[in-house]
Amino acid sequence: DTTEFDKNRADVVSRCIDVGINYIDACSSGEILTYTKALKGRREHMHLGFSWYEREPRFAEWRTAESLIKGFDAGLKQAELDYVDLWRITALVPGSEHTDADVDAMVGAFTQVHEQGKARFMGISSHDREWLRKVVTKWPQVQVVLTPYTASSKVKPTDSLFDAVKQADCGVLGIKPFSSGSLFKDGAGAGGKHTDRDDELARMALRYILSNEAITAPLAGMISEHQVENAARAIKERRTLDAAESQRLTQAASEAMANLPPDYHWLRDHEWV
Numbered sequence: 001d002t003t004e005f006d007k008n009r010a011d012v013v014s015r016c017i018d019v020g021i022n023y024i025d026a027c028s029s030g031e032i033l034t035y036t037k038a039l040k041g042r043r044e045h046m047h048l049g050f051s052w053y054e055r056e057p058r059f060a061e062w063r064t065a066e067s068l069i070k071g072f073d074a075g076l077k078q079a080e081l082d083y084v085d086l087w088r089i090t091a092l093v094p095g096s097e098h099t100d101a102d103v104d105a106m107v108g109a110f111t112q113v114h115e116q117g118k119a120r121f122m123g124i125s126s127h128d129r130e131w132l133r134k135v136v137t138k139w140p141q142v143q144v145v146l147t148p149y150t151a152s153s154k155v156k157p158t159d160s161l162f163d164a165v166k167q168a169d170c171g172v173l174g175i176k177p178f179s180s181g182s183l184f185k186d187g188a189g190a191g192g193k194h195t196d197r198d199d200e201l202a203r204m205a206l207r208y209i210l211s212n213e214a215i216t217a218p219l220a221g222m223i224s225e226h227q228v229e230n231a232a233r234a235i236k237e238r239r240t241l242d243a244a245e246s247q248r249l250t251q252a253a254s255e256a257m258a259n260l261p262p263d264y265h266w267l268r269d270h271e272w273v
Helices: 002-019 029-038 065-079 100-115 129-138 161-168 195-210 225-236 243-258 262-270
Strands: 023-026 047-050 084-090 119-125 144-148 171-175 217-219
Touching (some): 002 225, 023 029, 084 144, 144 161
Parallel strands (some): 144 171, 171 217
C-alpha cells in the first residue's frame, strides 16, 4: 500500500528529526522520490544525500560530465528539489574498473552543479576500498566516501582506507552496519521473542562502528520509530564496548557473516578496511 508506506516514511523521518538524526541517504530514484515527499515543508531539518544511481557511472552511458549533469538535473526536477546537500555518486562496485577520465567527469559534473548552487558537497560510493584510497588521495574535491563497514569490519594495520581519508580530511559513511539484517534473529524492534537481544546488538554495532574515529556515521536503514529510538539510545551509551559486550558482538557478527543470504556474500570481503 503506497499510502501506508509513505506514512511510515514520514513518521520515521519525523522521529529522526525529534531525536536529532539529520541525514537521509537516498540512493535510487524510488528512495529520492519517497524521501523528498516525506521532507515536504521541513527540508531544512535534514541533510539529503542524493544518488539517482540509474543515471550515474555504474552504467557506461553516464560516464561523461555532460551526461551526469543531465541526469542530475532531471532528478532534481522530478523530485522538485532546488539543491542537495551531498551528491553521493554511485560508482561501480569494483571501482578500479573506472578510468581516471571517469573520475574527472564525476568531479567536473559536481563542480558545475556546485557552482550553480545545486549540490553542496561531493561523495562517491563504491565497495572498492583500494580504489577509494586512490580517489581521495588524487581528487581532493571528493569530500565523502561511502563503503561497507559492519560489526565484523576492522581497520587494516597498514595501508588502510582510513589512513587516506584522515590525510584528506574526508568523511566516511559506512553502509550495511547490520550486515543487511543478518546480525538479527528477528530484526530490531520486530516484536518477536528476540527483540531485546536484537535491539541491544543493534546498539552495540553502532557503538562499535562509531569507535572508529574516521567514521562519520554508520548508515542504518530504519523502518520504524522504535528502530530510530533504539539508534538514538546507542549514541547516549558508552562508546567503547566492555570485554563482555565485545565478545557477544564478535560472536553475533561471526554468525551473521556465516548466515548471509547468497546475494550478500560479498560482505565477507569487508573484514579489513
